[in-house]
Amino acid sequence: MEMTGIDQVDILIIGGGVVGCAILQALTSYDATVALVEQYPDVCEGTSKANSAIIHTGFDARPGSLEARLLAEARQLWPEVIARLHIPYLQTGALMVALSQQEQSTIVREITPKAEANGVSLQPLSRSEILEAAPYVNERVVGGVLIEGEGVIDPFWTTRAYCEHALLNGAQLFLGERVNAIEVETRRLLVHTTSGRVFSAALVVNAAGLWADEIAHLAGDYSFRLTPRKGEFLITEEDHGVAQIILPVPSEVSKGILVTPIVFGGVLLGPTAEDVSDKRDLATTAAGLQRIREGVGRLVPAMATVSTVRQFAGLRAVSSTGDYIIRPSTVSERLLHVTGIRSTGLSASPAIGQYVGRLAAETLGLRLRTSYREALPEPLSEAASEDGEVVCLCRSITRGEILAALRSPLPPRTLDGLKRRTGAMLGECQGNLCLPRLIELFQQELGRDPLSLEKHAPGSRLLNERLTRLENIAAHSGEEPKRAL
Structure with a gap:
């Protein structure tokens, strides 16, 4: 396809998920021209729209990791972000329940020390305390902990609010533009899309989610790989009194199948965790949905037989490094990878945005703008x-x-x-x-x-x-x- 012209920007972000849009918003506070390209016709069309919609405290992140550090920073940022962008949010707290002495031992010996190392306090609860506060929980519960700082949010509203705030402050947005080629020059990169559009940028931020390794490949960088992990979900409007997030004791693979309120009504059940090979495999399966019912039935027995109004699946990226990847590419410092964010991208997004903003400012010598609109207007x-x-x-x-x-x-x-x-x-x-x-x-x-x-x-x-x-x-x-x- 013939080129339709070259768009000159200081910084180009590839990927319109919650991380990409948070970065876009953060970068508009600097004296630079900023744009974002997204392959789909709307923002939040990938992992960001199909998750548990939980703002995690990071209590179970690996201490010392970049993920743990940014989740800790995000905990301090969220109250202001929610207020300035008018994002629907409920601080419900999360109740982790142990259904055996072995699970209780895991909480005491592994979960609690990790939470303390991450600066998150957990409140131990006895069996009687749990059943008194949450009588819908499985009566076989032997104990658990309350994580008070956890809550639920609207992931799409959050992503859209980041993007709208960025647009208000002069950012540009290009939807339906899939990147298909990247040319690396000494001081700039040329990014081509399938429509024939070409962007020339002094810095390109690769925030393409599950596709970030393929974006890196376009620039000749094969330093990491991403594999998809599928999670299936069910939505029900039968809450059975559940007013907080109910967590199982997590495994090494995932946080497990949860029961969590939805900020705009209803209850979310799931997800499963299945490693797949196809990055477009969003199919739900009878076996997966049955695993959800069995999983939530262990936590809240009444949830095993609820009527559901919707089922869906999402894919999250599993990184070959085991931690967030936020660093320059191996081929050029002008290409910055922000990927491998796993299931905590929503939770860490405000801190990721600010962290990348600081990296971009250092690379390009940027200064903060003197004129900046701090908040979105009230919703309509x-x-x-x-x-x-x-x-x-x-x-x-x-x-x-x-x-x-x-x-x-x-x-x-x-x-x-x-x-x-x-x-x-x-x-x-x-x-x-x-x-x-x-x-x-x-x-x-x-x-x-x-x-x-x-x-x-x-x-x-x-x-x-x-x-x-x-x-x-x-x-x-x-x-x-x-x-x-």
């Missing part, structure tokens, strides 16, 4: 509520709330993008009742032809032809058909 929910027509009955989402999302600084391009901005289509009917109205509002507000509207990724169109009852009648009568949605 109050103004939007003036139009009170309910569009999504399951979640009581109004037309005004839908319009606010469609008119926002980062409007959705897909139906899933609208779902994650508003909560529409997340209820029991999964969009069967509200979908026609949502498609109509997309057409009215953004001029989108319903036939071009996609569910999420390219090629996921829901409508293949526009044939209404009136058109059908006209076709048989020989009259010119009247076009309608």
Whole structure:
């Protein structure tokens, strides 16, 4: 494909997940031009949208690791980030339950010392204390600990808020741009995308998540590799009184199958942990979903048989190094890798953003800007509520709330993008009742032809032809058909 011109920027970020967008936001506080490219039509389309949505304290991170250090820094940053960006958050605390004396011993001998080394205090609880506070927990519990600082958040809202705040401060965003070539020059890198666009940047930040090793390969760097680990999830609206995160005693492979409240309602069950080879394998399986029910049944027996409204899978990157990779490439200091972030990327994101900002400032000699907007404007929910027509009955989402999302600084391009901005289509009917109205509002507000509207990724169109009852009648009568949605 022919080049359409060269975009000159100081810093280019590859990857629009929560880490990439946190970095974008942090970099806009410096005197530099900053842009982000993302292969999908929206931010938060990879690992960032399919996780447990927990803000971890880092109590179980490996002491002395970069991950532990950044999680500790993030604990101090989150209150201000949540307030400035108006992110929905619930500090629920997390209850880790031991169902055997062996698990209780693991908590005492391994989990608690590690937490203390990471600066996180755990509150030991006896069997009676747990059952009094959380009577839904398996009565076979022998003890456990409370991690008070843990909470749940909306991962998409967080990612979008980082990005919108960056746009407010002058950043540029290029969606639907997949990187397919990188040329390494002495003082700049040329980054090519499949659309023919070319970016010339003094510094490129590789925050491409699971695909970061393949981005590195484009530049001739084979210094690390990433493999996908799949986690399957279930969502239920039956909470059985669960108001905090319920954790099993973790294994070396994963934190285990959890029961956790969702910040906007319902309960999340999972994930499984299965090493796979295909980076696009997002399929759920009968066996995986059964493992979830068995796992949550050990913690909260009533959850083993709940009715579910949705199932999904996500992929997280497992790094060959065993820790976060945040360092210059082996081929050029102008290419900075930020990858191998595992399942704690959401939790550490504000600290990762600031850490990368400092590295970029040191590399390029940047100074902080004198003019910077510190916070996002208040959400438009109050103004939007003036139009009170309910569009999504399951979640009581109004037309005004839908319009606010469609008119926002980062409007959705897909139906899933609208779902994650508003909560529409997340209820029991999964969009069967509200979908026609949502498609109509997309057409009215953004001029989108319903036939071009996609569910999420390219090629996921829901409508293949526009044939209404009136058109059908006209076709048989020989009259010119009247076009309608």
